[in-house]
Amino acid sequence: MSGDFVFPGWRRPDGRLGIRNHCLVLATVACAAGVVREVARRLPEVVAVEHAHGCGRGGPDLGLQVKTLAGLVRNPNVGAAVLVGLGCEVVSPTLLKAAASASGKPLETVVIQQAGGSRKAADQAEALARRLLDELDNLPREEGTAADLVVGLKCGGSDTFSGLTANPAVGKAADRLVELGGTAILGETTEMIGALGPLLKLAESELVAARLKAKVERQEALAQEVLGPLASRVIAPGNVEGGLTTIAEKSLGCIAKAGSSPIREVLDYGDRPSRKGLVVMDTPGYDVEAMAGMAAAGAQVILFTTGRGTPVGFPAVPVIKISSNSELFEAMSDDIDLDAGTILAGKSAGQVGEEIMRLLLQVARGEKVRAEVNGQAVFAIAQEGPAF
Amino acid sequence: MKASGSSKDERSVLAIRVHHDDNVAVVAADVQAGGVARLDDGTEVTAVEAIGRGSKIALRPVACGEAVVRYGEEIGKATRDIAAGEHVHTHNLRRGE
Numbered sequence: 001m002s003g004d005f006v007f008p009g010w011r012r013p014d015g016r017l018g019i020r021n022h023c024l025v026l027a028t029v030a031c032a033a034g035v036v037r038e039v040a041r042r043l044p045e046v047v048a049v050e051h052a053h054g055c056g057r058g059g060p061d062l063g064l065q066v067k068t069l070a071g072l073v074r075n076p077n078v079g080a081a082v083l084v085g086l087g088c089e090v091v092s093p094t095l096l097k098a099a100a101s102a103s104g105k106p107l108e109t110v111v112i113q114q115a116g117g118s119r120k121a122a123d124q125a126e127a128l129a130r131r132l133l134d135e136l137d138n139l140p141r142e143e144g145t146a147a148d149l150v151v152g153l154k155c156g157g158s159d160t161f162s163g164l165t166a167n168p169a170v171g172k173a174a175d176r177l178v179e180l181g182g183t184a185i186l187g188e189t190t191e192m193i194g195a196l197g198p199l200l201k202l203a204e205s206e207l208v209a210a211r212l213k214a215k216v217e218r219q220e221a222l223a224q225e226v227l228g229p230l231a232s233r234v235i236a237p238g239n240v241e242g243g244l245t246t247i248a249e250k251s252l253g254c255i256a257k258a259g260s261s262p263i264r265e266v267l268d269y270g271d272r273p274s275r276k277g278l279v280v281m282d283t284p285g286y287d288v289e290a291m292a293g294m295a296a297a298g299a300q301v302i303l304f305t306t307g308r309g310t311p312v313g314f315p316a317v318p319v320i321k322i323s324s325n326s327e328l329f330e331a332m333s334d335d336i337d338l339d340a341g342t343i344l345a346g347k348s349a350g351q352v353g354e355e356i357m358r359l360l361l362q363v364a365r366g367e368k369v370r371a372e373v374n375g376q377a378v379f380a381i382a383q384e385g386p387a388f
Numbered sequence: 389m390k391a392s393g394s395s396k397d398e399r400s401v402l403a404i405r406v407h408h409d410d411n412v413a414v415v416a417a418d419v420q421a422g423g424v425a426r427l428d429d430g431t432e433v434t435a436v437e438a439i440g441r442g443s444k445i446a447l448r449p450v451a452c453g454e455a456v457v458r459y460g461e462e463i464g465k466a467t468r469d470i471a472a473g474e475h476v477h478t479h480n481l482r483r484g485e
Contacts, residue, residue: 160414160442163459164404194483197461243414243442245476246483249463256459307442325442344402344416 005180005357007364009144010079013104017148018076019300019364021139022047022316023132025082025125026073028096029054029089035112036084038122039129046129047078049315049379054091060384066091067270068381070099071296073107077316079139080106080132082125087113106132147181149364150273152294152302153257154187154319156287159242159307161324163253165352166305166340170322171259172353173303173360174278178261183276185267185299186258187283187290189219194248195255202278204262211266215282238308257305269382270296287312289382291319301363303356311335312378313371318363321370322356335370400424400432403445407460412444412476419445425473436473444476456481 009017025046027036033050040048049072053065069091073081081100083093093109100107108128115121153170155162174184192199196216203209244250264275266282270293273279281297283290291302291314302317304310307324309332323329326341338359340352363369371377403413403425415425419435425445426432439445444458450470455462464483470476 160444161416164406164414194463195461198459240478243440243444243477245444245478245481246464248461248483249458252459252461252463344404 005146005361006143007361007366008141009148009364010076010139011142012076012079014074014102016076016298017142017144017300018079019144019149019366020077020316020318021079021136022077023080023082023129023136024049024073024078024316025084025129026069026096027051027054028069028083028085028091028093031055031086031089032084032112035110035118035121035125038118039082039084039125042122042126043129043133045133047316047377049377051379051381053381054085055089062090064269064383065381066095066099068292068296069096071270071272071298072292072315072379073100074103074105075295075298075300075316077300078105079136080108082108082110082128082132084110084121084125085112087111106135108132144364145181146177147276149177149182149301149360150185150297150299151177151182151360152185152187152291152299152317154287154290154294154302155191155254155257155305156312157236157306157308157310158239158244158250158253159324160244160253161341161344162305162307163249163256164324165343165349166307166322166324167253167256168349169340169343169352169356170257170303170305172350173259173356174257175259175261176353176357177360178259178277181276183273184258184261184278185273185281185294185297186255186263186278187281187294188254188285189215189282190223190285191247191251191254192216193220193223193251194246195251198252199255199258199263199280202258202260202263204264208263208266212263212280215266215280242307257303267297269293272297284382286382288314288378288380291317292379292381301360303360305340306336309335311371311374311376313369313374313376315377315379318369319371320356320359320363334374335376337370400426403427403433405447406458409457409460411447411450411457413447415439415441415443415445417441434473435475436471437475439475446470446472446474446476448472450476
């Protein structure tokens with residue numbers, strides 16, 4: 001790659017660097033969604049996030065919700081946040097503010113029952129967000145390098161070409177990112193079923209290998225328990241139409257995104273990497289839930305390959321869409337950022353990997369990806385139980 | 389890639405084998421019965437039935453119960469005898485337990 005991999009970012013108080021400088025307006029519970037939507041209507045420049053979580057669940061699901069929501073608030077692309085709750089929910093603005101306080105960034109809270117209803121709560125949240133947006137406008141920029149980047153690797157709507165074109169090209173880009181000192185997160189544990197052999201060869205240590213094996217075997221056992229004899233075909237109908245037959249075939253294509261660097265660490269869903277380089281995170285295959293885990297871990301950008309075509313993005317985190325075939329690139333050009341189908345016409349995965357790195361740099365320098373232009377931000381958190 | 393995905397010969401379509409051990413390849417364009425799928429090393433296999441773009445073609449006979457190999461790894465087992473040039477998908481391939 002020519003030129004230095006440098007870009008102007010925003011250094012957050014916890015030391016991480018953002019490539020975006022968003023003001024997040026986040027519902028802490030489903031009941032606050034209407035207020036958040038109203039703030040977004042009045043102030044389109046905020047990143048507004050609503051969801052179906054925040055109450056009514058106990059145990060492990062609740063823990064995942066707090067960790068993931070707090071992780072989104074702490075994501076370095078978020079400069080400040082307004083947390084909007086109802087007042088009687090489990091995941092309250094106060095609780096979430098405490099969980100995200102280590103970020104050191106400005107966090108404000110609004111409680112609908114205390115504000116005197118939804119309209120007054122929206123007025124409060126709007127005023128707070130306007131002030132935070134002004135503060136963010138005045139933050140100085142600081143030069144970042146590839147070593148500041150945490151990049152999620154994701155595939156969704158895969159076809160048989162995904163494992164031949166887009167995923168190996170992303171693997172080459174991930175190798176390059178790691179060489180430059182950056183971090184890449186491979187997720188989608190359900191799509192490692194049947195592909196443990198080649199993955200274990202990348203494990204840096206016995207400990208990493210043992211953790212990886214345990215995570216994948218747990219997902220496989222859950223799939224067996226839930227799906228019984230159908231467990232060997234846990235792939236979406238579109239995958240089968242796209243020519244993929246078995247989960248192992250899909251998985252082997254999926255893990256090509258990881259490239260060939262050693263796996264340094266195996267993380268639980270939403271946990272922040274403690275090592276640089278290639279790491280694995282235990283996430284569902286289901287696109288939005290997997291991206292939420294990566295964003296909560298601090299990923300500032302996600303490389304997302306697709307063969308069938310999907311428009312999904314993620315709040316505050318640019319999602320770069322890479323098509324596995326040129327027909328898709330032409331058919332859904334508004335949603336796809338880069339075509340790896342050129343590999344079928346003679347380009348090498350390495351060449352397309354370099355194209356991906358160049359695009360990654362442009363995006364880090366502020367260029368909007370198609371999902372950002374189209375406002376395709378969706379948010380959902382993983383639940384216990386397998387999700388493919 | 390243009391719609392045909394064809395290589396030198398207009399009647400042959402490109403088929404992609406990832407690993408030398410693979411006994412299936414993916415056709416980059418639709419191939420008709422009697423059409424030829426050509427690997428990048430020049431190896432050719434004649435399709436015995438129509439195979440849609442993105443689907444797998446058997447590169448050699450695979451016996452019932454034998455491993456179907458792609459990426460150099462087993463992706464499942466043949467559920468019946470598969471002839472060279474046959475379409476390989478859910479009707480003749482399942483993940484081995």
